[in-house]
Amino acid sequence: MTNPVTPNIGLNKIDRTSPSTTYFDLEKYIDQNADAVDRFAGETSESINALEKRLDTEERREVVLQPGLQIVNAERSAPFKLSGIKGRTLVNLLGRVGNCEDVSPWSDSGSTHALDNVNKTTGNNGFKITITASSGNTGNIFRRINNIDKTKHYVLLADLKNGNATRIVLQKQNVGIGGSAPFMEVTDNTKFSTVAVKIQPAYFSSDDTIAVLVYGALGQYGYADAIRLYEISEAEYAALDDMTPEQVAAKYPYVDSVQPVRNPYAIRYGENLLPPFYEAFFAGSLAGSPYIVSPYEGIVNASGVNVGFQYWIPCVPNTEYTFAVENDGVIALQDMDKDKVLINNNGGFLNAQRASIITANNAAYLHILMSSGPKGAGTYTFKNPMLMIGTESKRFKPKEASMLALQTDLYADPVSGANADEVFEKDGQYFRLAKWGKATLTDKFNYVGIGGKGAGWKQTFFDLPSNTSGPYSETVIKYDGKKLQSNQITSSPDISAIDSGNAKRCYISIANTDSGWGDNYSPTADEIKAYFMGWMMYDGSGSNATPDNPVNNFYNGTGVKAWAYRADGVTRSWLGWTDKLPTTQAPNWTPYQLLYRLAKESIEPIVSEGMLTLNEGDNQIEVGTGIVVRERAVFAAETPTSGYSYNAAVPGAGQAKYKVKDFLGVYESGRPISGYTKVLRTTHNGAAINVPRDLFNTSAAYSVSYLMLDTSPNVPFTGSYAAYEKAMLQELTDSVRQNATAVSVLMNKKVDKDQPGWISPTIMNSWTKQDDFGYVRLSNGIILFRGSLKDGILSSTDSAPIMLLPDGYRPKEVLYFPIGGRNGYSVLTGYGTLRLLITPEGLVTLRGQNDMNMATIAWFNNVSFLAEQ
Template identity: 30%
Template structure:
């Protein structure tokens, strides 16, 4: 009975056996089959393209690979502005028998929802004070969240789009919301046939009570213009899918800082991404195809008054603000979140455009006298216009900010806070109103006349292992924002409204991901709080003061509150490698790009006289050695290719100068498909960088390690490796590469 070879299963006749033609042909078939498999591994095959969606994705990878996404942008323009955030009852009117108030106890977004109570039996309702523009031939989605507390009428609670022309006639309503314990997303979809000749609509919430005193809450209302294709797709989507695709956002939001996680890896990118834009890795750099840009319209700009005979408003402008595509290619947001429409001729307050006579470079905007305080016949100076855009309203001494200024009396300026108007000042303000001002900056989003590309900062790299992976797509990650911890004596706080404004992060937090002390993770020393007290957003963080180092630099990586910061990522394509050649080619490209970046940085620093000669060494094994089975074994790296000043003893690198070092290693095991392979770079005998992989089928198994560490004199770096193939296995190659990058 012939034996077989361990790898290919070829038949080996015994000495007393006659080789048959059948056995010979079977061996040839096995050889041909395996050659085909080997050939496929070294062919130049295209990368596999997959679609990733917002949230969790299952990715089945044919082998361990880098995952290369190509993000696409999205812009959400909530035509309700901030009226739907339900933080201001002044934005709503009682229509039928109802009373309403803010409810901080029951909410979906922000700090409040609005609770509506019936004062009659039957229909009771509220509607928006404002009317919102709609256009003939367009499609819209009016959506929001409602919680039916106890409205027992047959129709429960409904969200309705009503005509702006009469303020009461319904155009389209969403499905009834029944009594329940949680908020339910409800929506009304509007077609051109539904809108007809109407040019504006109200959002209208209607309850149906069986007795007086029944209630419902609502929160997070939005009105989006959508395409016909999006309108048609609504019929195939669940309510949950519609809510996820069209979430509530304040005013105008774009995809901000797209991100992804896969296995133990992550990728955070720091850039906005508008509708029609892409973001992908090209030659080792993440490149955004930029078609739109955002500008803050504040008092730092050179504002001028346009001499026009207007009633109730004034037109101001900034020359050469930008080079826009055309006058309509803008989304302008007022201080209160209202969407300001583009108009060719500014015949009303709250309109804007890029002027075509300037080649779409000069920006014009109309401001109501009620907002600015400028009287009908008063001509404001350039500095007074700047003060308005810094958040200040003009009036006369002895009057109130509601009275404005008509050119007589002493001028005063005040700003509006949550508690009302401030006492004011007689001195013309030359800077922003204090941080408690609730009039936020005007913002302008406009289309560039010519698209450009720009390199964006990023952190991390995505990788997947062979087999099934879970890949999460999200957005809104702010990476390593510098923090200002406030020490209150026994505890130290970040992002706490109860300590000091200086502790607050720039954006409201949704989730805190990590905290760094001098660029090293220190999150384990801090406690994250997600209660509702003293938080700028949803989470704050604190520690015992003995853990706080006032001389250290602290930074925080966090996800910002989405409704105030970002739109959700749309679906996008990603690529992964499918065979050994494309995997190796990808790794080679990555290493070449890293080397290019490092040498370019070195050259820039050297040209500025900032680059010192840093320590560098590369040691490797000089002979192929057998590694015992199931035993962590120290590698004796005895071949020194480069050494600019570190000590080397018995395959161990000894640090001679303190500093920050980059440490890497490449290990190649002989071909064997059984078991696992591991590698461990150790600092003073303790694991620093560690990885274990499944043995590669029909080829050598490679492991790459990479780490960064702050090292002191006398620290040692060594390499240990592992395999459990069942017997001793050759180590073809191993090296340790170390470079000092900072420190004296």
């Protein structure tokens, strides 16, 4: 018989029914039992110690979320705590000409280049370059680069695709090291490839030209888009050799002119990576249209083969995925590259409930299909679809993503990356440590006048909102996207400088061919302002109809002052001729952009949304930039029976602030809704959205979240998650406290007077806050001011504003208010009336009246107006 033992730790017991137990076995009943007790005590002690460590130690796991899509494995489900994001700035030295939306900035030789709206990677068009030379078997487009420092390092990139030629080549022309010019070529005619050409000082000569060349026979062609040139550090130059083409393309994406890290985000997709059927695309003929029963149940009434639902879901290369769905039709799970070209058919249509795939090393998307397939006509049901990482069978869950989105721009030194802006979190609120300032040169600046000048150019100067760190701390981008040279010595146009004795003052030299000012004419401050709003001056007298009639028709102080603007905002094609000084910004104009290092760092609160959480196990996470959260949206119906559209070419429909790549969500009175459809496109203002008429509430307020079409640099999210229970409990306690505080503040703001909270604005032009100065927007749209200002500048024009009101706090027309003022601090000094001016652009200015031409104090109490834009 088996010797009896105790049930928990297996101590030997005496079997008193057996004759063999009439003697006492010391080994069996003493030593073995002692060993068992000791072993149990050791195991128990280890377990208790481990539990004690988990409860007493606030241990966290550090994690860095890299740009792009990735798989992150977490030991347990926990919130992600952000410890930092650092800024980055890319400056495309080609400006905007590399977006291949205009053929005129590029010269050609032995070829023609035309816009192509099918073969492109950014914007609405790319270039199709066709060989026209009957000999030489080559044609090219080229552009001279002048705004470079030949002692620096650069990287030249482009997206190239061969057509029917032999090859297409990106090249820095002229002889380099070893007697050949640096170049990269593409022969693939199925997709665009990003190529990068390294340029070091030894490659420069007196003629520095970049070119795209097509090699082949007469009439053959290739395609180009997204051409960009970046100055980089010597360390980055050396690192290019160890990077794959995909890594280079990700690190140096195409940008127009200057771009910071704009609105970074991190999204953790759910255990189920599939969104509801509302976000699926129809496959096959719509003669048998699929329809949606519920978010995760769809029915296909197929009139033929291959009718159903399909998705393209971003995926990570070299990773196993499984798709499962209850169905009586067919399914398919395939991987595709970044251009959605099929890589692995994976068996094609499968008459199955699940399928798995290991993605290829160049996979970017999973193509998921639920349809009638080869079965043909019939009714097919698909229920509870689920896409998972790995092959483990899991109970169905809807897609439950979590997201952290930040609305901020983060800059750094464009070349070295030094002195980067940073994001940090404190008490549940996110802040930006700002080390850089940005200015857009519009009519809101006080253009003081003309400084130096020479043959063919003049130097303007103006004051920035805050002090810079001094000379050479600025980066100025011209209206055409060109970077100006920073130089204290001005001897030509397109040079910028910061005054060595006045850290606020900036100088910009302007060519007569840009401004229209002749060598013998000095423009007024308002005429300088008109230039920075996109208007060129010329002599409009006699037969002179445009600035180029005769060629380079400048105004030299005689004749008729006239102005015109560039039709496309860049090239010399003119519209809007007028002999009245323009006071509004010209159409299609992109103002000068100015980035500068701040003399003093500042801390600014930033708008954020969501909390990023990690699930135990594998998590698919996307880190990117260009997210816009809950932007106000005005929908409109094209016809009395159609649905309601936004960002579409529909009369009355609102347009997104930025061009839209894709919409992420629609919110009705703050609540997310489903059932809408999206149209993804690059024309007009990007993607559009439509809500069916029966789902639209005409009395509700709508907002949308979306991704911008324009790209910007991407950077990592650095943070951690709680590894032990004590850290999780502490984080939970902090979160409850922060949320309780936030709810308390919101409850206190229910009264209109305090809703949504008094704003304390940035004050300019020497004015400072007295009392509790600020303004608030009430629930009925009324803007109400309180408090007073002191010791500022009264202005006879708009040249010395006291503040700028943000979007949503501005009137539709110019408003004037009489307010009280005093020209001294003593009660015996004079009192009088000031005139407060508020413009539709949000500009707030104080002006003197006849009885009050100076003021040491100005009272704003009870100034109010209706915000209509």
